[in-house]
Amino acid sequence: MVYLDAFSYQEINYLNETITNMGKQIIFIQTEARVEVPKNSLQIQETFQDRLFSPQKIIESAMRLTDLASYQMILVSKDHLKLKSAVHLPISTVLFNENPHIQYNDIGNLPDLKLGNIQEIPELFKKTTGYFSEVLSTYLSQTRKWSESGYIFKFFAHSETTSLEIISGGRYFGPKHSLYESSQLSKRIGKSKNATSQDNLFYKIFLSIIKNINDVQNVDGITRVPSRPEKKDRLAPIVNLLSKKLGISDLSSNLSCKHNYPPHKNLKKEQRFINVKDQFSASLHNSLEHVVLIDDVFTTGATMLECAKELHNVGIKKVTGLVLGVNQFADEFMDRSILCEKCGGKLHLILNNKNYSAFYGCAEYQKHGCPTLSYGDGLNRMVTENLIDLVNTNEEF
Secondary structure, eight states: OEEOTTOOHHHHHHHHHHHHHTTOOOEEEEOSSOOOOOTTOEEEEOOHHHHHTOTHHHHHHHHHHHOOOGGGOEEEESOHHHHHTTTTSSSEEEEEOSSSEEOGGGGGGOOSEEESOTTHHHHTTTOOOOBHHHHHTOBSSSSOBSOSOOBOEEEEEEOSSOEEEEEESOEEEOTTSTTGGGOHHHHHHHHHTTOSTTHHHHHHHHHHHHHHHHHHSOOOEEEEOOOOTTSOOTTHHHHHHHHHHHTOEEOGGGEEEOSOOOOOTTOOHHHHHHHHTTOEEEOOSSOOSEEEEEEEEESSOHHHHHHHHHHHHTTOSEEEEEEEEEEEOOOTTOOOOOBOTTTOOBEEEEEOSSSSOEEEEETTHHHHTOOOEEHHHHHHHHHHHSSOOGGGSOSOO
């Protein structure tokens, strides 16, 4: 399904011909300014209500036209606003934009992929892929990863004194997000707060992305957003491994947090920036051109920007931020869940303590002997049982 606004006629023809030749169906969504499309193409007209509220009615119309379930569809647009409300619906979303950077105001509602080459859109039917951190942290079995490759995305974050380019390997879904129980990356980041079991996996993810950064501009050093003094400096061991492998300076000892500032939880964006102001200290004996600053999750960027400011102040010319995932806004009205066939309790995504595999089980699966599901089987149920049901929707808005 392709929103037509901003697509050229050449792009429309390319997508129509390529996708239909693959034996797939393509539906063009006409917006306010009607666009010419190939003859006999399937088309849906976007209404004012669709623009104002949600594309669900458009998706329902496409389901009736094709007799497909929503999870079998991909919604494509060049306009992030068209996808913001769709990312919470049971449909795949793709932002096609040749600009390598995502707008900062859009990072909390990211689509399933951002592509910059139109030829990559038909390729989505040929391979299983996603954002790099999410792909590499997803294990279908004890040894089998979902995939070995994926996409990264970039954006710029700003404070009053600092501008910073951020590179992210994926998205982070918090416990209140409807996709939390589907995301191994999110579960692994949560587990890493109090354990080191995910360090080697995260090291490999960071390593691959830093090599990519180094291909563009030589990286001289690496550090992390330091923990508060009362907390364990959990990213420092990963920085040390990266430094040794890449042969670049480990600057963990050159960047520290001075005080136990209050936690950011429940603070608004502006309050977070105030909360960390002047809380970090940097020192440097030798001039460095380019340093990578890592963290696990980017929410507002308050701590990362404050650390970057201190690094700039001691003479580092360029700082690049690198995170495993960007925090995604939850939709409190959305709930995706599956239930235990024995006790009826909700099934949760559980990480195996002995290896990197994951499975689904209810809260009492050990106590009551309830059955568990493999990650693949559980995810399949999560997708097929939480779809748009035409039986319970009305024809009219």
